[in-house]
Amino acid sequence: MMDIQLKKLEIIQWLTTLSENSIIDEIWSIKSKYINTEDNEVIQDILDQSEYEIKSGNVKPHEQVMREMKEKYGIK
Numbered sequence: 001m002m003d004i005q006l007k008k009l010e011i012i013q014w015l016t017t018l019s020e021n022s023i024i025d026e027i028w029s030i031k032s033k034y035i036n037t038e039d040n041e042v043i044q045d046i047l048d049q050s051e052y053e054i055k056s057g058n059v060k061p062h063e064q065v066m067r068e069m070k071e072k073y074g075i076k
Contacts, residue, residue, distance in 0.1 A: 009069055013062050 018024055035043065053059065060068075069075065 003073055003075060005073060006069060006075060009065065013065070 015024075015027070032040070
């Protein structure tokens, strides 16, 4: 069974490759059902910071992130 952290990382990676607005809108709708308004503000701040980091070039290739996570959590 896949570790929850690895699942989250794979979802994040997949989300970064999406370009179809309808899928993103549907995911946003699902997220909104489970997170209250205060949490949404915190998440928006995190997303804004992440966008800044991406635009600044402060990112790692997917392969590197997966390798680091596998090493950290002992996943083969």
